[in-house]
Amino acid sequence: MADIYSIVTSQKLSYEQKVVALAHAAEDTLSVLPMPERTRFYFDKGVICNLNEGNAPYRPRYIMPDYEKAVKQGVKFLELDPPQDFDELLTFLQVLYRHVPSITTYPVFLGDLDKLIEPFIKDLSDEEVKRKLRNFFIYLDRTITDSFCHANLGPEATRAGRLILDVDRELEQAVPNLTLKYDPAITPDDFAEQAIYTSLCVANPAICNDVLNAKTYDRYGISSCYNILPIAGGSYTLTRLVLPRLAEMTKDKEEFLTKLLPEAMKCMADYMSARIRFIVEKSGFFESHFLAKERFVERDRFVAMFGLVGLAEAANHFAPEGKKYGSDAEADEIAEQIMDAITAFVDAYECPYCEIANHRLLLHAQVGIDTDYGITSGIRIPVGDEPESIYDHLRHSSRFHRYIPTGCSDILPFDITGKQNPAAVLDIVKGAFSLGQKYIAFYASDSDLVRITGYLVKRSEIEKWNKGQAVLQNTTQLGAPTYASAHLANRKVRGV
């Protein structure tokens, strides 16, 4: 109760943030999910972590509505007819976004924004479109006060896509997070270069390897912190395994790989299955929510994300003294053994209600949370251990990205000279993608907006928060401690 009192009386939380925190506190008074003794043990040790998903899930964690379908047929529950012009479309989307639930209470996916907009702007000048888009983006940034919110572009170049990039660069906002789906056979260089240039100005958009990620499902989108999920579906849950904490509990690699890791994975998978069952069988979401009833999402298009964090530290734990993940073959081989063991487990484990994933849990390189100290995001190389050569860095990521279907990424700060030659950065992206890199994000070393672990935060907002002032974006509260604890200011800056 002391916790609730401190939420009610906080001066650092905005009104909306208090409401969400109180709802969370209420949910956590329930205990409806089975928690066997060993599962409880791994939770208590911080090995399994449900990322504050709450004790009684009443909606899937991430929802990816089929906005294209909604725009075509209208939304009965919201009394919205199909939009007829650009103004109507923007109003339609604003209303619909407001009603898309998620773990953050805000929509984590805003759709293929360029494709949604393109048919409505034929008769408008660039200036008219940009003026309306500016207002739309300001509305999104100030009402979706959480940058785990993602709109997608590409892979085709469209006029809408180019105008969205222009407006994004002018406004310099944390929301919406943008990702360009990039396919060298479809995306023209000049469009990709515009995206990279924008990214070196405002840390947005990130670039997704469309060739590889498109193979994951029939239709995919990028949501939240670069989650690769089925459109018209989403993910029930994201629970994560904190590998270094488990490694520290074992006496050697053998015990880790053959005893504790399999046991912890089984506990986590059973726990995730229980969450899925509760959402599907008890919460009533799929029976009552308009997104399901009007079939903007389909129950059988939801997956469940089996998260991993700290592969680097786990591998380093078992590697010979001084050998490091990212630069030494010995440590990398151990990391591969760990990934092989995890892959074998999820390939064999059958989970309920995940038809689109062949009833399997899908691996996700979880980015970490603000209270992770000394634990590196997913499968990334720790800040400070990056190889001297960017090429070696990207070769390494490509080797490990192949294990992860529902999202993994690298974030590279670039020297500002990169801005003068986006084509050079595109060459690097093309090379990395051809080797198997799935997703890459940039920002310029002098940019106010920075990518923390996948989401965007303004350095100027972090300073405000650190001084004890209330800030608009929830993600600033997560980003401020992470920026410090993960030493992100020390990320190796690439360029010449």
Add this chain to the structure above:
Amino acid sequence: MALVRKIIAQSTVDGPGNRTAIFLQGCNIRCAYCHNPETQAMQDAEAKEMSVAEVMTEVRKGIPFIRGITVSGGECMLQAEFLTKLFQAVKALAEEVHHPLTCLIDSNGTVPFARHPQLMEVCDGVMLDVKAWDSETYHLLTQARNDEVVKENLAWLLQHHLLTEVRIVCLPKRVDVEVILQNIAKIFDSIGEKAPARLLRFRPHGVIGELANHPMPSDEQMAEYAALAASLGLTATVK
């Protein structure tokens, strides 16, 4: 073998796209504004004798992230035979890895390209410095009197579609930028071919001697040069 000063695996400033840049030791002119004067001497303790194979080991590391290589200097054309073998090796590598690679030369234009047909066969383009147009201005800036060769090269490269860009370092009073622009525009017109011009702002960084503390030309001055270039029908970028 060549005397190599430095290899930069990832360069975004030596031609189009991402390139591996190779800087050879030794130059035949002495530009007052040279920003890497340490590469001028024909011998230097910090430069290293390298074989084509040794350089190729470095180039290989950039596959598939680079669009090609750029050889600069010093004046790399003083080691033209090495360049020929290096470029041939790069082209062979491109075939082997199925990844196109271009080979560019960054040159002061004082060695006649026409005399190196084998090199030109495997060279994708030249970024040519035009230091000055007036012979005396050229001599005062470079201590050399080989500016006629530069002009011949300009025309020859253009005719052979090998002029990737013309580079002009802009330093008012010491460089006759306006005259250069007028004359290259004339040559472009007479040949009926064009190449982009790059107007490089003089920067004192790395410069030694009389210009070490010389101020950079102003934004306004650079804008004037750019406007003149545009009025002459040139495609110019300011950097």
